[in-house]
Amino acid sequence: MSKMRIYELAKQLGVANKDLMEKMKSIGLEANSHMSMVSEADAEKITALYQPAAQKAEEKKEEKKAAPAQQKKQNAPKQEASRQKPQEKQKPQDRQEKKDGQEQKNRGDRKPQDSRPAQNNQNQKNRPNNQSAQNGQNNQNQGKKDKKGKGKKDQKPRENPMERRRREMEEEAALMAELEALEAAEKAANADPVIKTIPATISVKELAEVLGKKGSDLVMALMKKGQMLNINATLDFDSAAAIAEDYNVILEKEEEKDIMETVFAEEEDDEKDLQERPPVVVVMGHVDHGKTSLLDAIRHSNVTKGEAGGITQHIGAYTVQIDGKPITFLDTPGHEAFTAMRMRGAQITDIAVLVVAADDGVMPQTVEAINHAKAAGVEIIVAINKMDKPSANPDRVKQELVEYELLAEDWGGQTICVPVSAATKEGIDTLLEMITLVAEMKELKANPKKKARGAIVEAQLDKGRGPVATVLVQNGTLQVGDPIVAGAAYGKIRAMTDDKGRRVKKAGPSTPVEILGLSEVPSAGDSFYVAESEKQARQVAESIIAKNRENLIKETPQKVSLDDLFSQIQSGNMKELNIVVKADVQGSVEAVRQSLERLSNEEVRVRIIHGGVGAITESDVMLASASNAIIIGFNVRPEPAAKAFADEEKVDVRLYRVIYNAIEDVTAAMKGMLDPVFEEQVQGHAEVRQLFKASGVGTIAGCYVKDGKFTRSSQVRIIRDGIVVYEGDLESLKRFKDDVKEVAAGYECGLVFKKFNDVKEGDWVEAFTMVEVPR
Ligand SMILES: Nc1nc2c(ncn2[C@@H]2O[C@H](COP(=O)(O)OP(=O)(O)OP(=O)(O)O)[C@@H](O)[C@H]2O)c(=O)[nH]1
Numbered sequence: 001m002s003k004m005r006i007y008e009l010a011k012q013l014g015v016a017n018k019d020l021m022e023k024m025k026s027i028g029l030e031a032n033s034h035m036s037m038v039s040e041a042d043a044e045k046i047t048a049l050y051q052p053a054a055q056k057a058e059e060k061k062e063e064k065k066a067a068p069a070q071q072k073k074q075n076a077p078k079q080e081a082s083r084q085k086p087q088e089k090q091k092p093q094d095r096q097e098k099k100d101g102q103e104q105k106n107r108g109d110r111k112p113q114d115s116r117p118a119q120n121n122q123n124q125k126n127r128p129n130n131q132s133a134q135n136g137q138n139n140q141n142q143g144k145k146d147k148k149g150k151g152k153k154d155q156k157p158r159e160n161p162m163e164r165r166r167r168e169m170e171e172e173a174a175l176m177a178e179l180e181a182l183e184a185a186e187k188a189a190n191a192d193p194v195i196k197t198i199p200a201t202i203s204v205k206e207l208a209e210v211l212g213k214k215g216s217d218l219v220m221a222l223m224k225k226g227q228m229l230n231i232n233a234t235l236d237f238d239s240a241a242a243i244a245e246d247y248n249v250i251l252e253k254e255e256e257k258d259i260m261e262t263v264f265a266e267e268e269d270d271e272k273d274l275q276e277r278p279p280v281v282v283v284m285g286h287v288d289h290g291k292t293s294l295l296d297a298i299r300h301s302n303v304t305k306g307e308a309g310g311i312t313q314h315i316g317a318y319t320v321q322i323d324g325k326p327i328t329f330l331d332t333p334g335h336e337a338f339t340a341m342r343m344r345g346a347q348i349t350d351i352a353v354l355v356v357a358a359d360d361g362v363m364p365q366t367v368e369a370i371n372h373a374k375a376a377g378v379e380i381i382v383a384i385n386k387m388d389k390p391s392a393n394p395d396r397v398k399q400e401l402v403e404y405e406l407l408a409e410d411w412g413g414q415t416i417c418v419p420v421s422a423a424t425k426e427g428i429d430t431l432l433e434m435i436t437l438v439a440e441m442k443e444l445k446a447n448p449k450k451k452a453r454g455a456i457v458e459a460q461l462d463k464g465r466g467p468v469a470t471v472l473v474q475n476g477t478l479q480v481g482d483p484i485v486a487g488a489a490y491g492k493i494r495a496m497t498d499d500k501g502r503r504v505k506k507a508g509p510s511t512p513v514e515i516l517g518l519s520e521v522p523s524a525g526d527s528f529y530v531a532e533s534e535k536q537a538r539q540v541a542e543s544i545i546a547k548n549r550e551n552l553i554k555e556t557p558q559k560v561s562l563d564d565l566f567s568q569i570q571s572g573n574m575k576e577l578n579i580v581v582k583a584d585v586q587g588s589v590e591a592v593r594q595s596l597e598r599l600s601n602e603e604v605r606v607r608i609i610h611g612g613v614g615a616i617t618e619s620d621v622m623l624a625s626a627s628n629a630i631i632i633g634f635n636v637r638p639e640p641a642a643k644a645f646a647d648e649e650k651v652d653v654r655l656y657r658v659i660y661n662a663i664e665d666v667t668a669a670m671k672g673m674l675d676p677v678f679e680e681q682v683q684g685h686a687e688v689r690q691l692f693k694a695s696g697v698g699t700i701a702g703c704y705v706k707d708g709k710f711t712r713s714s715q716v717r718i719i720r721d722g723i724v725v726y727e728g729d730l731e732s733l734k735r736f737k738d739d740v741k742e743v744a745a746g747y748e749c750g751l752v753f754k755k756f757n758d759v760k761e762g763d764w765v766e767a768f769t770m771v772e773v774p775r
Contacts, residue, residue: 003602007034007193009043013050017248023049032567034193034245037603195250202240205231211247221246263540264529266475269447277446277509278319278326279439280348280472283383284369285355286362290385293422294355295329298432316458316470317512318499322432327439328472328510330457348455348472351379351438353431358384358392358419362400364612368619370404371610375627379438380406381416383431388421446509451530452476456486456522457512467518471528478507478530483537484518486528488548490541491517561652562630562669569604569670577604577670578629580620581611584723588634588659589613595663596632604670615722616653618642625649632662635724637717637766657727680715683767684708684745688718688759692750699757700734700750703765709744714767716751718759725763729754 010020017034024031027049029042038046196210208218208231215231222229222243229235235243241251283291298320319328330349352373356366373380382401384394398408398417407413416434420427452473459469467489471478478484482493494517498504507513519541522528531537565577579596583589589611600606609627610620616631616638622645624631630652631638638646638653646653656662690702710716710733717727733740734750743749751765 003037003039004043005034006031006036006038009038009046010034011192013047015050020046193248193250195252196244197252197254198237198240199254200237201234202237203231204229204233204235207235207240207243210251211244211249213247218243263536264453264531266453267450269450273447273449274445275448275509277444278328278511279350279435279442279444280328280330280510281351281353281435282330282349282378283353283355284373285385286357286360286365286369289355289357289360289363289366290422291355294353294383294385294420294428297422297425297428298329317472319511320432322429322436325436326510327432327435328512330472330512348457348474349376349378350442350444351381351435353435354380354382355385356382356397356401357386358394358397359386359389361393361397362404364614367404367612368610368623370406372623375609375623379442381418381431381434381438382406382408383427384417384419385422387419387426388424394419444510446475448477448508450476452478452482452484452507453527453529454478456524456526456528458524459518459521461521465516467521468514468516469518469522470512470514472512473507473509475509476530477509478511478513478515480505482530483532483534484515484528484530485537485540485544486518486522487526488541488545489518489520489522489526490531490534490537491519492534492537493517561650562654562665563652565669566671575604577606577666578609578624578627579606579666580624580629580631581608581634582616582620582631582636583611583613583634584636586613592632592634592659592662595659596666599663599667599670601670606666615639616642616646618645621645621649621651621653624651630654632656632666634659634662636722637719637724639722657724679771680768681771682708683714683769684710686710686749686751686765686767688761688763688765689748691759691761697752698731699759700752701759701763701765702748703751704748705743705745707745708767709742710749710751710765710767711742711769712740714769716753717766717768718753718756719764719766720760720762725758726753726756728756 006020006024007017010017013020015023021031021034024038024042024046027045029038029046031038198207198210202210204218204222205215208215211218213221219229219231237251237253244251283295285291299318317328317330319326352369354366354369354373356362370380382397384392384397386392387394394417398411401408401415401417402411402413406415408415408417410417416438418427418431418434420431422428453476454472454474457470457472459467462468469486469489471486478493478496480493480496484491484493493515495515496504496507497514498507499512504513529540531540581589581592581596583592593608593611596606597608598606609629610623612620615636616633618639618641620631621638621642623629624646631646631654633653633655635657637655643653645651654662654665656665684705685707686703686705688701688703692700692702694700710730712730712733714730714733715728716730718725731752731754732750733743734752735743735747736750740749753759
């Protein structure tokens with residue numbers, strides 16, 4: 001037996017789902033619903049609880065098997081017809097007479113199963129001596145017999161026939177009701193749950209329809225459970241799902257379709273319409289490794305190779321021709337090109353050029369870039385830059401890249417590494433050739449014959465021209481006069497300019513152009529679509545505006561957090577727990593990566609999608625948000641902007657001082673046993689401006705409280721360059737020479753830290769308290 005769902009186990013044991021869940025509770029096994037999974041070991045434990053019941057069920061089955069066989073034996077010689085209606089065999093002869101045709105039909109539909117032994121018992125009890133009832137319990141035959149007066153043998157001589165008949169009628173009615181209830185209960189417990197799909201909200205009336213009930217019946221049923229809801233009341237999905245469970249119906253939420261995707265659903269392209277399209281390339285790398293210089297060199301080499309018009313204007317994306325083959329470069333910060341766009345579901349880049357300075361090697365942002373590119377599933381080409389420098393060491397770069405699963409081709413791997421110099425232009429041509437080669441291998445195609453769709457690369461409001469957007473056509477051909485819509489912005493394209501500043505009328509796949517004519521400034525990363533008419537474009541934009549408003553009102557979409565991890569695992573929503581790890585030193589990052597990844601089990605895989613050294617940045621939050629990850633920080637703090645961004649994006653950021661605590665928390669969260677704990681509440685920040693030494697006291701940090709406040713009971717941490725160097729209590733809090741209880745923002749104060757004197761000017765001090773939070 002492997003894992004199984006509760007309802008399957010209940011079915012196997014022949015018990016109701018609810019009973020089973022109650023039983024589970026009694027041995028400390030919690031389950032959310034009868035769709036929850038139970039492990040093999042747990043299933044065995046539960047089965048053991050039911051052993052007597054299970055045995056009984058077995059016995060019952062045996063009895064059932066035996067009963068018809070026995071009756072068959074008895075009936076066979078007499079009645080051939082009796083075999084066809086076994087369920088009626090057990091009925092006492094004179095009861096059968098009272099059944100009208102309809103009743104018989106109903107019973108005929110019913111399964112014989114459990115009713116039989118019960119009826120047998122009853123019959124035997126009632127008529128220990130009734131030989132004919134036992135022998136020939138066939139409806140028709142018994143009827144005939146009665147008519148012929150043969151049944152008279154059965155009557156007890158002293159009982160008034162009318163009374164007897166009434167008594168038997170009553171008995172039979174009670175018996176039938178009992179049987180019906182039994183059958184219904186068994187049917188409900190044994191049937192596989194029905195799965196139905198509903199929207200995020202539903203009225204009681206609509207839910208009743210989904211459940212196949214009358215609205216008024218559902219209202220009554222809810223009332224009995226203490227839920228006073230009128231028939232038009234709106235239920236959220238979770239409440240509806242809980243109600244439906246009682247009716248053995250599992251509800252699933254309808255996937256909300258993107259309005260754009262619905263309106264502008266993409267048709268399959270005819271193979272013959274597909275044409276090769278230029279690759280879209282983004283350049284990424286660590287600061288100062290030469291991204292800008294490399295892009296300039298590429299653009300310059302392109303210009304000097306005879307581009308008419310010469311000057312390339314900056315529009316965030318441009319196309320260069322390499323031996324007649326175009327390549328489109330996105331001149332946007334790499335992370336944004338990936339992450340912001342990915343957050344909106346658009347994937348626009350095909351290839352990432354990772355610039356690594358030959359004299360500097362792999363640096364934190366290089367790693368970040370690698371992880372972003374990998375997460376987006378984009379091909380990486382490495383440009384080892386600054387080869388003109390005497391200290392250039394390309395082998396070291398290749399060596400360092402191995403750690404990130406990028407093994408250079410000349411070392412037997414798959415990663416193309418091109419040594420270049422943006423300064424001397426050496427290797428630039430080879431790099432461009434390689435890009436073309438990779439693009440060819442990828443067989444990038446699009447259909448220029450259809451209406452265009454693509455992505456907004458950047459957009460701003462120009463005083464004279466109104467909203468201006470640089471767009472990248474991904475498929476189809478964009479034309480002046482096309483009605484387009486991009487998020488809440490819509491309009492008719494008034495004018496189009498290419499990357500060389502020339503007016504154009506058309507732009508095909510992978511072409512970047514600047515467009516005028518939108519009603520407002522769209523967001524970078526938004527998709528754009530060409531509509532049937534300006535009216536349709538406006539209508540779509542309006543429905544998007546309405547939807548955005550609705551979404552604003554609704555809660556921000558749920559992101560994973562350690563607190564609700566277990567319920568997400570249980571409901572089957574969570575198959576992978578993505579984690580971004582930031583720590584003070586590389587050693588910790590690795591230690592955490594290994595320890596956490598080891599926690600993976602068969603239900604959920606723990607995946608570290610990015611690990612880096614230093615404070616938690618906005619880019620980390622962006623990656624976490626796009627990948628539905630949580631962030632774990634060791635001895636590091638989030639930058640203020642990152643903190644605000646994480647709050648906004650509802651990204652769970654967990655900060656630890658000890659690796660073990662993080663492992664413990666993730667383990668507990670995976671088991672749904674995260675203890676209710678204390679959460680820290682930041683009280684304020686101060687900057688260390690001057691240090692004083694005092695004998696017997698130690699170092700006094702002369703601080704200026706920037707925001708919030710410091711209290712005598714505050715706990716504090718000292719942060720130097722984003723790294724926590726101390727965390728502990730205050731030894732004293734002074735204003736001038738006096739001990740004070742509290743110092744507010746805008747005032748100076750003297751701080752002495754308990755058992756810590758290594759404070760430096762320029763350090764930041766964060767004051768916080770621990771507050772108990774109920775989970
Ligand atoms: N010797 C040498 N210097 C280079 C080369 N490429 C870039 N540099 C220098 O390295 C410095 C950084 O170059 P940028 O192109 O600004 O680097 P970047 O990666 O774009 O930097 P940010 O935009 O700040 O992220 C500049 O001083 C360049 O002149 C090269 O191939 N050789």
